[in-house]
Amino acid sequence: MIFGIIILAIVVILIFVFIGIYNGLVGARNGVKNAWAQIDVQLKRRHDLIPNLVETVKGYMEHERGTLEAVTSARNLAQSMSNAGPADRAKAEGDLGSALSRLLAVVENYPNLKANENFLALQEELTSTENKISFSRQFYNDIVLKYNNMIQMFPSNVIAGMGGFQPSEFFEVKATEEREAPKVSFSAPPKTGS
Amino acid sequence: MWEQIRDNQVRSAILVTFMGIVLLLVGAVIGYYFLGDPIAGLVIAALVWGVMNLIALFQGDSIILGMSGAHKVGPDDHPRLYNVVEEMKIASGLQKMPDVYIIDDPALNAFSTGRSPDHASVAITSGLLDKLNRDELQGVIGHEIGHVNNRDIRLMMLASILLGSIVILSWYATRIMFFGGMGGRRGGSSGGGAAQLIILVVGLLLLILAPIFAQLIYFAVSRRREYLADASSALYTRYPDGLASALEKLKDNDTKVQTANKATAPMYISNPFYKGGSAGNDLFATHPPLDDRIHILHAMSGASYADYDKSYKEVEKESVIPASALKETAAVGLREATPGAQAGELQDQLDRTRQTSDMLWRMNNYRSLNCSNCGTLLRLPPSYNQPSVRCPHCGFENQL
Numbered sequence: 001m002i003f004g005i006i007i008l009a010i011v012v013i014l015i016f017v018f019i020g021i022y023n024g025l026v027g028a029r030n031g032v033k034n035a036w037a038q039i040d041v042q043l044k045r046r047h048d049l050i051p052n053l054v055e056t057v058k059g060y061m062e063h064e065r066g067t068l069e070a071v072t073s074a075r076n077l078a079q080s081m082s083n084a085g086p087a088d089r090a091k092a093e094g095d096l097g098s099a100l101s102r103l104l105a106v107v108e109n110y111p112n113l114k115a116n117e118n119f120l121a122l123q124e125e126l127t128s129t130e131n132k133i134s135f136s137r138q139f140y141n142d143i144v145l146k147y148n149n150m151i152q153m154f155p156s157n158v159i160a161g162m163g164g165f166q167p168s169e170f171f172e173v174k175a176t177e178e179r180e181a182p183k184v185s186f187s188a189p190p191k192t193g194s
Numbered sequence: 195m196w197e198q199i200r201d202n203q204v205r206s207a208i209l210v211t212f213m214g215i216v217l218l219l220v221g222a223v224i225g226y227y228f229l230g231d232p233i234a235g236l237v238i239a240a241l242v243w244g245v246m247n248l249i250a251l252f253q254g255d256s257i258i259l260g261m262s263g264a265h266k267v268g269p270d271d272h273p274r275l276y277n278v279v280e281e282m283k284i285a286s287g288l289q290k291m292p293d294v295y296i297i298d299d300p301a302l303n304a305f306s307t308g309r310s311p312d313h314a315s316v317a318i319t320s321g322l323l324d325k326l327n328r329d330e331l332q333g334v335i336g337h338e339i340g341h342v343n344n345r346d347i348r349l350m351m352l353a354s355i356l357l358g359s360i361v362i363l364s365w366y367a368t369r370i371m372f373f374g375g376m377g378g379r380r381g382g383s384s385g386g387g388a389a390q391l392i393i394l395v396v397g398l399l400l401l402i403l404a405p406i407f408a409q410l411i412y413f414a415v416s417r418r419r420e421y422l423a424d425a426s427s428a429l430y431t432r433y434p435d436g437l438a439s440a441l442e443k444l445k446d447n448d449t450k451v452q453t454a455n456k457a458t459a460p461m462y463i464s465n466p467f468y469k470g471g472s473a474g475n476d477l478f479a480t481h482p483p484l485d486d487r488i489h490i491l492h493a494m495s496g497a498s499y500a501d502y503d504k505s506y507k508e509v510e511k512e513s514v515i516p517a518s519a520l521k522e523t524a525a526v527g528l529r530e531a532t533p534g535a536q537a538g539e540l541q542d543q544l545d546r547t548r549q550t551s552d553m554l555w556r557m558n559n560y561r562s563l564n565c566s567n568c569g570t571l572l573r574l575p576p577s578y579n580q581p582s583v584r585c586p587h588c589g590f591e592n593q594l
Contacts, residue, residue: 035287038284042284121273124273124274124277125273127277127328128273128274128277128278128280128281131277131281132277132280132281132284135281135282135284135285135430136284136285138285138432139284139285139286139287143287
């Protein structure tokens with residue numbers, strides 16, 4: 001009788017532990033989905049900004065047709081992959097980032113453009129969107145790390161295996177490796193103590 | 195950080211209960227003395243206590259923001275501030291965008307308030323906004339969002355409102371008691387003079403002690419969480435030097451916040467009345483010394499909570515971060531400063547252009563450094579792996 005009660009108690013405790021871990025896993029997986037949605041929002045915003053940017057600078061930069069086309073095509077490629085997995089998307093977005101920085105590097109050659117109101121407003125948006133992408137990526141990767149740890153560590157890995165929880169991919173933007181000499185810009189030293 | 199969150203909940207409960215007890219005692223004394231019936235006093239005190247708590251919880255943030263003279267801004271009013279708050283909201287994983295406020299005051303300060311992370315507000319003085327570059331602004335806003343995420347804001351708001359009203363209440367009570375006591379009751383017609391005298395003394399003591407107690411609790415709550423919010427800011431921004439350099443600017447500026455008062459002072463990122471590290475470590479200081487906070491942030495070798503704790507230990511010889519946050523052992527790297535970042539709104543259009551393109555180079559893993567001889571900005575591609583680089587401007591060999 002007592003033996004039976006002890007067995008029953010152990011079974012009940014095990015069931016509760018199981019429910020707790022399972023719910024924890026589901027919560028973590030939803031957290032990953034949510035963090036991914038945040039990145040998605042920011043990437044969409046980036047894609048929406050680029051046609052505006054290209055439209056604004058086009059008139060000024062007749063000689064940079066190639067650079068502009070590279071940005072547009074990288075943007076279209078990145079946008080067409082909006083349903084792909086983190087790794088593929090990260091690659092497309094990395095290419096877009098490279099194309100964008102090449103475009104903005106030549107902007108300094110066009111003084112008229114720098115005086116354009118539209119362009120100035122776009123720059124704050126662009127800076128902030130890039131920051132938001134990198135912060136949402138940072139948050140997403142932290143969450144994925146925690147979730148993947150849960151899936152791989154004992155005892156939650158047993159329940160993760162039974163429940164069919166798959167590890168998530170990280171979102172790592174790698175720049176396309178370029179063999180280049182150091183880039184130098186002859187800008188004034190940053191003012192200090194302003 | 196769940197220990198911190200639970201700690202805040204417990205302290206909020208203690209605060210509300212403690213205030214309740216003090217209020218009920220005062221009510222009973224006043225009731226006995228003036229109405230001849232302690233029960234009536236108790237009932238009134240209980241009602242006052244209930245209403246006060248409801249007001250503090252649901253109207254506290256608007257009262258505090260109103261008292262500070264803060265006005266709400268949207269994404270179009272101040273794009274840079276709004277964007278930085280949104281960036282920190284994303285980095286911290288907050289669900290809802292906090293309301294953003296600006297206080298028109300040349301003093302340098304900021305605070306956050308609200309009853310939950312979903313009902314939070316962040317306020318910054320216009321003086322601080324003008325003085326900070328983007329990295330520093332991020333650090334300050336990261337600190338405030340840290341308070342939101344660690345659930346400090348509700349406790350600080352309750353304390354601020356309850357403390358404020360207790361102080362006002364007991365001030366009035368003392369007045370009434372003195373003038374009432376001098377006048378009508380002097381004759382001693384009701385008898386039992388000794389007993390009444392004791393109650394009078396106890397009542398007086400309570401009235402004097404109440405604000406002191408309130409003050410004590412208030413001081414006890416606020417110091418450690420400033421360090422924790424600094425640690426959160428470092429983690430969100432991955433750039434503790436940004437906050438450190440913002441704190442240095444706070445230290446160098448002595449302007450007092452016009453609208454701050456005793457009740458709202460501990461909410462600010464640094465003491466709105468006096469600054470500096472001198473004598474800051476005594477029992478009644480509402481804020482940890484700025485020098486210590488700056489030193490700890492500068493000494494961090496990574497951006498994780500564990501890195502902050504290590505750095506903190508070297509200054510204070512003890513641990514500050516709750517154990518659960520230290521268990522996450524994953525290394526968190528630091529990022530580099532935004533080169534050439536300047537304070538306030540960028541006036542020079544060239545600077546703005548430069549800042550944007552620098553940021554994009556950095557996104558592509560380019561390293562940038564300033565030549566230590568002539569200050570020329572050098573950008574190195576990720577594949578560059580020589581131990582030194584020669585500045586093409588002045589020919590100086592920069593070690594990497």
